Amino acid sequence: MTNSWTDIKNTDLVVVMGGNAAEAHPCGFKWVTEAKANRGAKLIVVDPRFTRTASVADYYAPIRPGSDIAFLMGLINWMIQNDKVQWDYVRNFTNAGLIVRDDFGWNDGLFTGYDPEKRDYDKTSWDYVIGDDGFAQVDMTLEHPRCVWSLLKEHVSRYTPELVEQVCGTPRDRFLKIAEMIGECSAPDRTMTSMYALGWTQHSKGAQNIRGMAMLQLILGNIGVRGGGMNALRGHSNIQGLTDIGLMSNLIPGYLNIPTESEPDWQTYMSSRRFTPLRPGQTSYWQNYPKFMVSFMKAMWGDAATAENDWAYDYLPKLDVPTYDILRMFELMDAGQVNLYFCQGFNPLLSFPNRAKVTSALSRLKLLVVMDPLATETAHFWENHGAHNDVDTASIQTEVLELPSTCFAEDDGALVNSGRWLQWHWSAATPPGQARHDTWIMAQIFLRVKKLYQEEGGVFPDPILNLTWDYADPDEPSPEELAKEMNGRALEDVRDPADPTRVLTARGKQLLNFSQYRDDGTTMGACWIYSGCWNEEGNNMARRDNTDPDDTGAYPNWTFSWPLNRRILYNRASADMQGRPWDPSRKLLEWDGTKWTGYDVPDIAPTARPEEVGPFIMNQEGVSRLFTRGMMRDGPFPTHMEPFESPLANVFNPQMRGNPVARVFASDAEQFATSEEFPIAATSYRLTEHFHYWTKHNRVNAALQPEFFVEISEELAAEKGIQRGGWVRVWSKRGEVRAKALVTGRLKPMQCGDKLVHVIGIPLHWGFMGAARKGFGPNSLTPFVGDANVETPEFKAFLVNIEPATGEAVS
């Protein structure tokens, strides 16, 4: 989230699209209720199904799964056509005026530079015109034909309300009503918030869905303000922490990068990370990258990381592919190229696409280790459970070890919520049976591996042998120690650069925050963005002061919000070019003539003059990006792409399937279906009664939603002869499920041009373990393909068929 849960109470308009906040985030949704009840805010829901969020909305519109970009570009087009633009914001706080190269263009659904062989773009043309002074050229009148604004205007002009209706199946009057409601929020004193989740991410163009809304929010002037923002509703408790800490194959904590093979040495690695400002006088805060990186290396390897050995750069793995994401790992596993798989705290058999492939892949392992508080389906993938897991146990040779771990209520530590708050919590119960903390288990494995290297040597034992492991109890690092390590510590006296006689933090003390990180090896810190969470003032994550001066929703002394306890990112953009709040009634920051003051920690240098330094300090331009240059694989603007399995051909290019640059493995391409074979669009989702595949182990939750079902329209039920509460068989090109039929008026066929598209809804939550009735997950059906930029699987749009079935599946 750019903002926080509590800030949602400040909004005038909530748009829930690409998510289902009331069902999937019921506790956070209370802030929508607050905004509605106390501010008279309105709620819009756009979703293929009339959800429980829609049941409390002021306005609802249906949308065909996987067509969100067309809807969002349609909205941007409508805003431009109807002058619903916050001009001062767009002119000064976005890259609307920057000039783009002449050779950039878009045609037939593709941007310039497409190579169908490589399924990739040559992105050279997707860039600014750089002047002789080294800065991007700009036309502040926004009239230059090659400025970003002119190109955007042309790009979105194709997305008329008629096209939106044809592609999205959204009735034109519903689309126009929503456009009008949103358009009101272009006024400086009206704000809209976007709440989204997996409904946008789980597509082969998920990142572009989110960019579409981010661009709309920028055009309306709604980023960096109270009641505005792009608010990603994170699913798992602490999934925000997972990304922050960099539990991705290509990330280092704090959104730094694992090097690639093309960066064999430190100098090469740093040369592409200079982040030189692209406009005069801009902050470009990532110029501090070396400080964060060196402090991380010192946290990892201490004295073994020196200036002479480039901070032990050789210890870091170098990626030979962009990522070892879950799809690639299971592809490799299925090809017999993985021997051992450690599965910590998730359930791939039900969570990863194309379950048949997942089962086949797991069956090719030599050893599977599952660390989990629950007996998961993955740990029992080799057990035959009739139709619900019809495997030939005798033919599976994988050895499976289950290591029972603790759950959130059985340990101390911080959980990071969607609003970036690190909230410390304390254990409430003693772990049952043989369950141990994950840290204990990991420490035991590490110490044993280290001992093997010590005794037997190896090709390159240094990274293991030199890893810093200075915990009071080496067998179990404590959450306090790990948190302090992430905050960072002074290895030598840290001095004020402006006055070297002044010691800011003495050697051995906790750093105040990441402004004290150094690139000369005198500081260590494992996750720069968290710095400040546990400094010499103590554990700031454990703070529980819920005072909120002037009821702004900031709650500045409640736990710790990264970065620097800042509650709203880009908050300098809440004030105009003179530093006056756009909306005096919703003041966040204000320039007092010499410095920024207000309710939040300024997201800019405190004395940076408002007319000189742009608010988007992380960007080299100092402004936000309506045009992202070559930073995304599938285009500098979002362009409509169909799902890989779609009932319609792409309206711009009928030959183009899915996202033209998404990675597709050969065997999976053969398993993509056409709408001739499988005419019905399907989407997957969660229900409020359950959390993923966990709560089916709990009897009360199981009673509240006991059995797997699919949701279908009354029209489709009539056409197929399906009875409410009867059994149906749903199948795709990859597998089949049996479910109860929930026939409802909340799903309706959608008229997309001359084609009537039926949509069915397939909830997850059921498997063959736990207290609920045995069932299936949608992953038995879904295609094995992910987002072109981040590889999130396409769970939200695929093709199936459905027919009535008799009797329960045998189990």
Next chain:
Amino acid sequence: MTTDPNLDSPRTAVSNPPVQPTRANLGPGDLIRSSATPDLPPPTRQLTPVAKLIDVSKCIGCKACQSACAEWNDTYPEVEENVGIYENPHDLTPDMFTLMRFSEYENPQTGDFEWLIRKDGCMHCADPGCLKACPAPGAIVQYSNGIVDFIHENCIGCGYCVTGCPFDIPRISKTDHLAYKCTLCSDRVAVGQGPACAKACPTQAIVFGTKEDMLAHAETRVEDLKSRGYDNAGIYDPQGVGGAHVFYVLHHADQPALYSGLPEEPRISSVVEGWKGPTKALGLAAIGVAAVGSVLHGLMTRANKVSAEDETQAEQLVEGREPPLRPETEV
């Protein structure tokens, strides 16, 4: 708002309980009615009337109330089948005192589809039909704060409360043959806490406090709904049962039946009203004789069947039709 031990009833369900043990603040001296107890002594004091307000326009149907209810009351609702609806369990049961009911509605005025979700459960009527119908002394009681409670030690499982209830709420357990329903968490209220469902509700669609405060709050909610185009928004606090200590804010207060058959004008069956007259003593005597005899078990199982006929009448009441007049002696 914090829990004030000096108040006679909690003013909110939001606050956390006091750390110190609290003495129960509901006792025999607070009873204003007790089933089949004509000689109940007058209450020693008058408690502030309390109420639970259910604002269906804020309800997201998450069932946290159902979950909290089962957890607090330590009941074990069955893991049933899905029969093609969102209601789970499918109906109120002796182990599920509250239930989210879902109904789909195409609004002919606006052309909009609506999904109306209502938390169903005991209304805690000011004039409780269950209590009036109950032949077992002290099995159903009403406190001066308005809570209607079942006292299971005194319950004989006859099922007359089911007949007496205009909202079809009590359920008879097949295991212990006793009647069960929402207690308005009288055990929590007695120690200064609001009901578990209200405490768990994430959107404060369920709120708890004095009846007066809740009515005032409900008025503001009706105003908000009217500003959003729900011209017929209003409060459902049926006067046919003397008003209730659980009441609703509805978007369509003119059509309560839209909300999974909420009765238009609920009132106690005339049969039950008759039962409270002189015939009640006769009936009680008959039951007493039977109970003393060796056919206790037979009576309990039979009682459920005996009530079927009366249930038909109750259903007719729910549908808004007048039940056929029957001579009082038939009861």
